[in-house]
Structure formats: structure tokens, C-alpha cells
Amino acid sequence: DGGITQSPKYLFRKEGQNVTLSCEQNLNHDAMYWYRQDPGQGLRLIYYSQIVNDFQKGDIAEGYSVSREKKESFPLTVTSAQKNPTAFYLCASSIPRLAGEVGLGGELFFGEGSRLTVL
Amino acid sequence: RKEVEQDPGPFNVPEGATVAFNCTYSNSASQSFFWYRQDCRKEPKLLMSVYSSGNEDGRFTAQLNRASQYISLLIRDSKLSDSATYLCVVKENGNKLVFGAGTILRVKS
Numbered sequence: 192d193g194g195i196t197q198s199p200k201y202l203f204r205k206e207g208q209n210v211t212l213s214c215e216q217n218l219n220h221d222a223m224y225w226y227r228q229d230p231g232q233g234l235r236l237i238y239y240s241q242i243v244n245d246f247q248k249g250d251i252a253e254g255y256s257v258s259r260e261k262k263e264s265f266p267l268t269v270t271s272a273q274k275n276p277t278a279f280y281l282c283a284s285s286i287p288r289l290a291g292e293v294g295l296g297g298e299l300f301f302g303e304g305s306r307l308t309v310l
Numbered sequence: 311r312k313e314v315e316q317d318p319g320p321f322n323v324p325e326g327a328t329v330a331f332n333c334t335y336s337n338s339a340s341q342s343f344f345w346y347r348q349d350c351r352k353e354p355k356l357l358m359s360v361y362s363s364g365n366e367d368g369r370f371t372a373q374l375n376r377a378s379q380y381i382s383l384l385i386r387d388s389k390l391s392d393s394a395t396y397l398c399v400v401k402e403n404g405n406k407l408v409f410g411a412g413t414i415l416r417v418k419s
Contacts, residue, residue, distance in 0.1 A: 226409075233314065233397070233409035234354070281353055298344075299407070301353035 193218045197282050197302035204269075204276070204309050212267045212305045214282035221285075223265040224299065227251060228279040237280075240265055269307065280305045311336055313408045314400050320414035327388050331413045333398030334380045342401035343374055343381045347394045348412065354397055357383075388417045 195216040204210045216223065222241045226234040236249030240259040254273025259265055269276045283299040316333045323329050335343075343360035358365065360372040360381050371384040385392055398410035 231318065231411055233411045235409075236407070279351075298356045298359075299354075301355070304351075304353050306351075 195282060195284055195300055195302035197280075197305050199305060200303065202305060202307045204307060206309055207271045209268055209270050210307065212269070212280055212282075212307070214265045214267065214302055215263055216265075216282075216284045216300075216302075217263060218284055218300060219262075220300070221262070223259070224283045224285070225249075225255070225257065225265070225267045226281045226283065228281060228304075234281065237267065276307055277309045278307060280307060312410075313337060313402075314398055314410040316396075316398050316410040316413045318411060318413060320416050322416045322418060323388055325388060325390060325417055325419055327417075328384065328386045329388055329415065330382055330384045331396055331398075331415075332380050332382050333410055333413075334378075335398075335400045335408075336379070337400070337402050337408075338376075338379060339403040340379075340400045341403060343372075344399040344401070345370075345372060345381075345383050346397040346399055346409075348397055349394050357396070385415075388415075390417050390419060393417045 198213045224239040225237040228234050235251050237255050238249050238257040240246035243262050246257050246259050254270055256268045281304045282302040285299050314335050345357040346354040347357045348354040358367050358372055360374050364373045369386045373382045393416050395412040395414050397412045400408045
């Protein structure tokens with residue numbers, strides 16, 4: 192079955208450590224995204240990538256880094272520079288763009304999320 | 311002012327009730343609108359897009375009012391399984407997707 196797989200589902204980190212969250216999709220989607228969700232707030236965009244070897248900062252990119260070396264994979268590293276990293280992290284991809292269509296579509300397919308807790 | 315605002319709820323309703331949520335958005339140039347559903351501690355999933363003329367999908371009806379800059383979601387004959395958080399999502403000019411914080415619905419037997 193096609194889908195998006197995030198790992199790990201739960202992760203505990205000590206302050207000062209970098210951690211990398213994995214996101215893999217076999218939907219053949221061009222675009223992939225990382226969001227962060229905190230209680231009482233909407234999802235906020237961290238980084239997104241519309242094509243292999245290219246990615247853009249979202250609204251809250253500070254303290255995070257990504258790579259997009261393969262179409263299927265879009266890992267997110269939460270660095271020690273991120274001051275408040277405890278959150279629910281969601282990876283998503285969007286359906287292929289139609290000819291002439293640009294930018295983000297409306298339907299995002301999400302992974303099951305990774306819940307990061309900093310101790 | 312938040313770009314997309316929703317009443318957080320929770321809305322507690324009995325089975326069979328009709329319930330409606332509103333969502334307001336601040337950017338008048340917003341292009342497209344969506345409702346997502348998110349179950350507790352799970353990922354969001356697209357419930358329905360919102361078309362200018364309004365649209366219906368079974369027990370769910372979505373409406374858009376561009377003049378007042380709000381969208382609504384109406385759920386008829388609520389089921390226990392409708393209990394979830396409903397996220398309003400607005401696609402702004404430049405293709406940015408902005409998520410509301412969500413409205414919690416609890417349907418009780």
C-alpha cells in the first residue's frame with residue numbers, strides 16, 4: 192500500500208542533542224513538507240520541498256534542517272539551536288501537480304507523526 | 311489577529327444532532343478552502359474541499375462566504391465516530407496553506 196512513513200513515532204532527547212526524524216513516501220509525490228503541531232495551535236510549516244535537491248524555509252525554520260536527496264525521502268533534523276523542540280511533528284506530501292498548476296495543492300497526505308519530547 | 315481563526319470548542323452534542331462550525335480568515339486574497347479532520351493523537355486527513363457554490367458530501371455540508379471571509383462546516387445526524395478535531399485550512403495567494411487551530415467535536419450517546 193502507498194503511503195507516508197514517519198519514524199520514530201516517539202522520541203526522547205536530552206537538551207543539546209540533535210535528532211533526525213525520518214519521512215519516507217512511496218506515493219510518487221513531488222512535494223513534501225514538515226509541519227509542527229503544538230497544543231491549541233494550528234500546524235506550522237517548518238520546511239518544504241517541491242522537487243528533489245531543492246527545499247525552502249517555511250514559517251518556523253530556525254533550529255531545523257532538511258535534505259531532499261531522493262524523491263522518496265525528506266528527513267528533518269531538529270538541532271540543539273531549536274529552543275522549544277517538544278512537539279508533534281508531521282510530514283506530508285501532496286498529489287502531483289497538474290500541467291500548468293504551480294505551488295501547493297490542497298490535499299496533503301500526512302504521515303502518522305513523530306512525537307518529540309525534550310527531557 | 312490570527313490568519314485563520316476557529317472556535318476551539320469543545321462542542322458537546324448528542325448523537326443525531328446537527329452541529330455547525332465556522333472559520334474566519336483574514337487574507338481576502340485567499341484562493342481555496344478545505345476542512346481536515348484530525349483524530350486524537352493522529353494525523354490530519356482531508357475531509358472536503360470548500361467550493362464557492364457550497365458543496366455537500368453525505369451528512370457534511372461546506373459553505374464559503376467570501377464577502378464576510380468565513381467558511382462553515384455543517385454536520386447532520388452526528389455519529390459517535392464524528393468525534394474529532396476539525397481543522398479549517400486556507401490556501402492563500404502564493405499557494406501557502408494556513409491551518410486553523412481546530413474545533414473539537416464530541417458526540418455523546
